[in-house]
């Protein structure tokens with residue numbers, strides 16, 4: 289039995305009269321007023337999305353202006369190895385220095401961390417008729433009551449058990465309460481239907497906030513300049529490398545030329561893992577030796593793609609726990625040096641509430657534009673997705689639904705809500 293079935297069962301036992309009053313009565317008018325006040329209070333208290341606490345300084349493409357184009361280090365035997373190494377080190381070194389021309393990181397939710405416009409995805413059209421139109425006469429109005437509070441407490445427990453974080457659940461319950469109190473329901477419309485619709489629309493709003501379309505956004509960037517750089521970040525084992533390969537496959541199929549950057553130089557086998565995907569997909573992979581400088585590899589990939597007129601660079605980074613400051617600093621360095629168009633936080637749906645903590649910390653340290661939620665084909669409960677969106681103010685845009693290259697889809701908020709509720 290799904291979350292909502294259990295909730296509805298309890299609801300069915302509720303006598304409508306316990307939580308509603310006759311329309312046009314003074315109590316009904318008071319309930320309408322109270323509903324309005326609750327909605328206003330809620331609007332005023334919405335949490336501000338987490339932004340990176342000390343934003344990565346923006347570098348004015350300092351290696352763009354280099355009059356010498358660096359070749360792909362793996363396309364040919366390296367002749368001027370030492371000089372190039374020194375140049376690369378100097379360039380990365382320079383990127384680490386704070387510059388005068390810092391542009392502040394944008395607070396606009398529809399702009400990427402590097403200030404590129406994200407293409408919004410339209411909201412899902414769902415019928416959110418709470419019965420108002422059918423209630424010209426003979427209706428009832430939901431009022432504040434202990435019984436309503438108890439019902440909402442039950443729902444709160446159910447949502448918490450589906451892996452939603454406390455803060456997200458609280459927001460949902462408050463929004464639901466504000467939506468319900470003062471709502472007219474017709475005598476023919478069952479209260480549980482009204483509540484279900486209100487709950488769906490509340491959850492949907494949470495997931496669709498700042499939601500952008502992956503393909504359209506990439507194509508808009510491409511119309512401007514290439515290569516478009518996409519950087520994947522996240523803790524260990526969430527699915528970054530697999531998602532890198534899936535995105536490469538997806539964009540290749542759309543006719544774009546793709547280059548992968550093996551910027552996980554930390555874990556043994558990580559470079560070969562990505563190179564194997566690249567071989568299978570027929571795309572290039574820029575890499576170094578294990579222990580090499582991740583930022584230098586990423587920068588080489590972008591330079592190389594630029595020199596060859598290729599469209600997309602996808603940077604696969606090493607998994608790291610969000611509390612490892614030096615590793616997080618390395619990630620910020622990759623970001624500073626490459627100024628990626630998009631930063632995707634890769635989350636593991638199975639990690640539940642831990643995924644939320646990780647997302648919040650990554651957002652604080654680096655800022656990301658959207659999340660890819662992987663392993664949704666497993667028995668993950670899904671509530672983490674709602675919480676990630678709520679806690680970071682960044683949407684889930686992609687969903688991993690298996691280990692194959694085709695198993696990456698646009699994240700569908702309505703589908704997730706059905707999964708949680710049904």
Ligand SMILES: Nc1nc2c(ncn2[C@@H]2O[C@H](COP(=O)(O)OP(=O)(O)OP(=O)(O)O)[C@@H](O)[C@H]2O)c(=O)[nH]1
Nearest residue numbers: 524525526527528529530607662663688689690691
């Ligand atoms: N079922 C399922 N498995 C997935 C999905 N995405 C990734 N995996 C699996 O999760 C495991 C880890 O994936 P990786 O892509 O190596 O994860 P990673 O984040 O790169 O790991 P590190 O580089 O070690 O941090 C692999 O066995 C993948 O096949 C998914 O959407 N569904």
Ligand SMILES: [Mg+2]
Nearest residue numbers: 528529552558
């Ligand atoms: Mg990996």
